[in-house]
Amino acid sequence: MKAIKWEFAAVAGYYTAINAPKLLKDPQWPSFQSEGWFGRSTNNVGVDKLAHAYSAYVISELLYGRLKRNTNDAPGIEITAAALASGVMLWTEAFDSIEPTSGWSWEDVTFNTMGAGFSLLRNSVPGLDEKLDFRLMIEPNDDIYTISGKEHFQQQRYFLALKPAGFEAFDNSPLRYLELHLGYHGDDFLLEDRAAGIVPKRHIFVGLGINLRELLFKDSKSTVGKAAGEVLDYFQLPYTAVHTHLTD
Known part of the structure; x- marks a missing residue:
């Protein structure tokens, strides 16, 4: 992590900045909300789930690229990148949990994990x-x-x-x-x-x-x-x- 401390700080800072306004919009005590998967009755018929997977994937790929450069392709960096990307997305989900019209969604967490996991697979094989x-x-x-x-x-x-x-x-x-x-x-x-x-x-x-x-x-x-x-x-x-x- 030390090898990409500034890159990680930039990513975490960006997601904090875009989510911070939720703290000022009538925040509630953290709650859970089931959003469903790809059903017609869901808000976005599952497209938002793929958006979560894609965001986690791109973050992981970005951090992996910087780790590869800064550590001379040290072993295990694909795991570090995927874990940090998942952590950033969990941080974002925590902000969703305090929104009156939203909540912590395990469906979102699942697809965040899948996106980071695909990056891990892509950089391991x-x-x-x-x-x-x-x-x-x-x-x-x-x-x-x-x-x-x-x-x-x-x-x-x-x-x-x-x-x-x-x-x-x-x-x-x-x-x-x-x-x-x-x-x-x-x-x-x-x-x-x-x-x-x-x-x-x-x-x-x-x-x-x-x-x-x-x-x-x-x-x-x-x-x-x-x-x-x-x-x-x-x-x-x-x-x-x-x-x-x-x-x-």
Whole structure:
């Protein structure tokens, strides 16, 4: 932890800052609330659960990258990164527990753990990070991205990306520029949709995407190019993938 004390302090400080206002909005004694999983009756048909998993995953990956650099890839750093990421997300959940309209959710904690756990797995199995990513793609709307309310959850697509570029068999094949996607997103679950009697939709999807890192930044020598390539392991630019629904 000493090797990444400032990085960890920055992450913990950020989550403290965005949650601190809850202390001023009629806080209650900590309570529990069952939010459900992916049912149509849940607030966000489960998209928020994947958002929790993704946040924990990205935090763990960020801390792992810094630990790898600062400790010269010491053994066990993937465990440290996942544990610290889980701790940050538990800290965030503690703030939710004092909100009058919320509470400590074990469903959230479960998906926080799963996100950090996937990072642990990805960084423990040799070569897995070159073959499999957990990504977010945002579908732009008229506001590009709506921060307030729940509409931003409706814009989010979370998926696993299997990358042929990570397999030696595809080193000289054009297929290395493509990926296979499997993911989930929801539609028609906003309050106005429900009030209008529209049934919320839960979509499991599959599709093909463009491996932009392999296409644009594989051999980049610049700091900016390398950073851009790293970001593309976690974020899919809109309109660079074609998805089809398996469920409606």
